[in-house]
Amino acid sequence: MAPVFRYVPLTEIALDDHTFIVTYRPEMQALRRSVAHVGVLTPLHLRQPSDQGLLQVVCGSKRLLACQQTGGTSVPALVYSAVELSEQQAFLLTLHDNLGCRALNAVEKGRILLRLQQFGYQPDALLQEFCALLDLPPRAETLEAYGRLATLEDSLQAAVVEGSLPLETALWIGAYAAEDRQALLELFTGLRVGSNRAREFVTYIDEICQRDACTPADLLQALGVPVLLAEARLSGPQKLDSVRRVLRQARYPQLSTYEQRFQEAAQRLRLPPQISLRPPPYFEGQQYQVTLSFGQRQELQQYAQRLLDAAQHEALDALLELL
Numbered sequence: 001m002a003p004v005f006r007y008v009p010l011t012e013i014a015l016d017d018h019t020f021i022v023t024y025r026p027e028m029q030a031l032r033r034s035v036a037h038v039g040v041l042t043p044l045h046l047r048q049p050s051d052q053g054l055l056q057v058v059c060g061s062k063r064l065l066a067c068q069q070t071g072g073t074s075v076p077a078l079v080y081s082a083v084e085l086s087e088q089q090a091f092l093l094t095l096h097d098n099l100g101c102r103a104l105n106a107v108e109k110g111r112i113l114l115r116l117q118q119f120g121y122q123p124d125a126l127l128q129e130f131c132a133l134l135d136l137p138p139r140a141e142t143l144e145a146y147g148r149l150a151t152l153e154d155s156l157q158a159a160v161v162e163g164s165l166p167l168e169t170a171l172w173i174g175a176y177a178a179e180d181r182q183a184l185l186e187l188f189t190g191l192r193v194g195s196n197r198a199r200e201f202v203t204y205i206d207e208i209c210q211r212d213a214c215t216p217a218d219l220l221q222a223l224g225v226p227v228l229l230a231e232a233r234l235s236g237p238q239k240l241d242s243v244r245r246v247l248r249q250a251r252y253p254q255l256s257t258y259e260q261r262f263q264e265a266a267q268r269l270r271l272p273p274q275i276s277l278r279p280p281p282y283f284e285g286q287q288y289q290v291t292l293s294f295g296q297r298q299e300l301q302q303y304a305q306r307l308l309d310a311a312q313h314e315a316l317d318a319l320l321e322l323l
Contacts, residue, residue, distance in 0.1 A: 003078040003085075008046060010073055013064065014054035019087065020047075020094045021061045022115070024107040025161055028066060035066040043076040045097075047090050050082040058090045059097040088119045099133060106167060107157045109134045110150030113143055145171060155185060164189040169198045176216060183217035183226075190229045191240050204247040223250055258283045258322055265322075268315035275303055279322065286323050 044060030057064055058080070067075050085093070095112055098104060104112070112134065116126060127138040136142050145167060149160065152174045159165035165173075165188050173184045184205075188198060205216050212219070220226065223246045228239055249256040262279055271277060276291040290307065294300045310316060 003045070003080045005043060005076070005078055007074045008044075008055065008077045008079065010064075010068065010075070012055055013046065013075075014056055015064075015068070017054070017056050019056055020058045020090050022094060022098060022104075022108045022111045023061055024105060024111070025158065026062050026065075028062065028069070031062055032066045032069055035063065035072065036070040039072065040064075040067055040075045043078050045090075045093065046077045046079045047085050048079060048081050055079065056090070058085070058094055091115060091119065095133075104134065105161045106146065106149060107161055109136060110146035110148075114147045114150045117143075117147065148174065153181070156181070159185065159189050164192050166193075166195045166198050168195070169202060172202055180216045183220050186229065187220060187225060187243070191243060192236070193240065197240070197244070201244070201247060204251045208247075208251050219250075223247070255282060262319065262322055265315045265318040268318075269310045269313055271306060271310060272303065274299070275306065283322055288319065288323075 040060075040063050042060070042063065044064060045058040046055040047058050048055055055077075060075075060077075064075060080090075098108070113126060113130065116130060121130070123140065123143060126143055127140070131138040131142060136146065148171050149157065149167060152170060156165065156170045156174055160167055160170045165185070169188055173181050173188070176184065188201070193201065205219065208214070208219055209216060214222075225243055225246065228234070228242050228246070231239065234242065258279075262283075266277055269277070274293045276293075278289045278291070279285075280287060280289075292300075292303050292307075294303060
């Protein structure tokens with residue numbers, strides 16, 4: 001038996017039933033404007049549950065929302081019975097309807113994978129069939145990551161979709177208590193760090209908290225990070241550098257002290273840019289390395305003399321004390 005087409009009053013639709021809806025944070029402005037002018041042109045797909053309750057939305061949730069927002073009272077729809085369209089069939093219809101008209105964001109992909117698991121799809125089927133449809137790498141860690149994303153609180157999901165928070169960082173934040181989640185979310189979204197820098201910050205915070213038996217929220221507060229983030233005189237890159245510096249100093253206090261003493265002493269030598277002086281890694285070796293760039297004999301003679309002069313400078317003693 002084919003679905004029945006009719007105009008359905010909104011009062012007959014379960015507006016708060018999201019069984020088949022995967023859309024997250026849709027862009028509604030253009031659609032709302034269209035519906036306000038000409039109404040809903042494309043029929044929704046609705047399903048009558050077996051208990052004969054209110055109709056469930058299968059396809060067309062955005063059109064329904066636009067109708068609500070513009071004062072509409074009914075929508076054109078194809079109505080299926082529960083016999084004609086099982087819950088699993090309805091969800092697959094939703095999936096392909098979305099895939100056929102737009103790109104899905106990360107939260108929507110996570111919702112789809114999580115719902116498919118609830119319908120009984122095994123990991124092998126998800127990896128081989130659905131990851132390709134969702135443009136995701138067919139790996140077990142992909143299923144885990146996107147499934148977890150679908151269960152995170154809205155603020156973390158929104159940050160991932162907006163591009164202000166890397167997915168792996170959102171999952172890491174999601175494992176913490178509410179106070180820590182808020183502090184970490186403000187840190188990463190305030191700085192809009194990329195994936196590599198985010199991993200560095202995560203490592204620092206994890207290692208410091210483990211060493212000092214403190215929470216991320218307490219750590220960031222103690223380091224003055226909220227004050228840095230709120231400093232209007234600092235640009236975004238300056239805030240990023242400042243926060244990285246305080247985290248690194250907190251993680252490696254002795255190394256940071258050595259690095260500062262090295263920079264101060266090296267500056268006193270007043271070497272030209274063509275002469276590079278580098279300490280051993282982590283100041284654990286016994287020798288400095290000097291690199292010299294020149295293009296003419298006279299330049300070589302000049303820079304060699306500058307090195308001889310540096311060898312007599314008292315700042316060299318300070319540098320040698322660091323080894």
